[in-house]
Amino acid sequence: MRGLFQSLRGRKRVRELLPREAIASIGQPFVDVLCSMYDGDLQVGFDGNTYEIDAVTPLGPPQGMLIYQLVRELKPENSLEIGLAFGFSTMYFLAAIHANGSGHHVAVDPFQYEWWHGIGVAREKVVGIERGLFEFVQETLSWRLRDLLESSGNSVSFSLTVTIHSTESSLISR
Numbered sequence: 783m784r785g786l787f788q789s790l791r792g793r794k795r796v797r798e799l800l801p802r803e804a805i806a807s808i809g810q811p812f813v814d815v816l817c818s819m820y821d822g823d824l825q826v827g828f829d830g831n832t833y834e835i836d837a838v839t840p841l842g843p844p845q846g847m848l849i850y851q852l853v854r855e856l857k858p859e860n861s862l863e864i865g866l867a868f869g870f871s872t873m874y875f876l877a878a879i880h881a882n883g884s885g886h887h888v889a890v891d892p893f894q895y896e897w898w899h900g901i902g903v904a905r906e907k908v909v910g911i912e913r914g915l916f917e918f919v920q921e922t923l924s925w926r927l928r929d930l931l932e933s934s935g936n937s938v939s940f941s942l943t944v945t946i947h948s949t950e951s952s953l954i955s956r
C-alpha cells in the first residue's frame with residue numbers, strides 16, 4: 783500500500799491535468815464515457831431517456847484515480863460502494879475490475895431512481911461491462927444489508943463510503 787501512495791506522489795499532479803489526460807490510463811470505453819460525463823453531456827438514464835447531470839455531484843479525476851489505483855493494487859474479490867448518484871465513482875471501480883480481470887462490485891443507493899434517473903445504474907450498459915461484475919442494490923446502508931451481502935457469499939474486501947457519516951455506517955463499512 784505504501785508503494786502505491788509513493789508512486790502516486792511521484793507522478794505529475796493529476797489535478798493539473800485535463801480529465802482526458804488525467805484518466806487516460808483507465809482505458810476505453812471508460813475514458814470516453816467519463817469525459818462525456820465531465821463535459822456535462824446529457825446522459826442516458828435507466829428508462830433510456832437522456833438527462834442533464836449537475837456540476838456539483840461528480841467525483842473529480844484525482845479522487846477517481848485513487849479509487850482506480852487502489853482497486854488495481856488490492857484486487858478485491860468484492861467491493862462495495864455506498865451512494866453512486868450519476869456513477870462517476872462506479873466508473874472507476876468498473877474500469878479497475880475490468881482491467882484486473884476479476885472482482886465483483888456492489889453499489890448501494892436508495893435514491894438512485896428517484897434522484898438520479900438511474901444514470902449510475904445505467905453505466906453498466908453504457909460501458910458494456912461483462913455481466914455479473916456489477917450489482918446494484920436499492921437499499922439504505924444498514925445491518926440488514928450487510929447480513930444480506932454476507933449471506934449471499936459476498937463478503938466485502940474493499941468498500942467506499944462517500945455519503946454517510948453515522949456511527950452505524952462506520953461500523954458496518956469497517
Ligand SMILES: C[S@@+](CC[C@H](N)C(=O)[O-])C[C@H]1O[C@@H](n2cnc3c(N)ncnc32)[C@H](O)[C@@H]1O
Nearest residue numbers: 840841865866867870871891893922923944945
Ligand atoms: C455525493 S453523492 C455520491 C457521488 C458519487 N459517488 C459519484 O462519484 O459521483 C451521494 C449519494 O449517496 C446516496 N445516499 C444518500 N443517503 C444514502 C443512504 N442512506 N444509503 C446509501 N446511499 C445514500 C445519494 O442518493 C447519492 O447518490
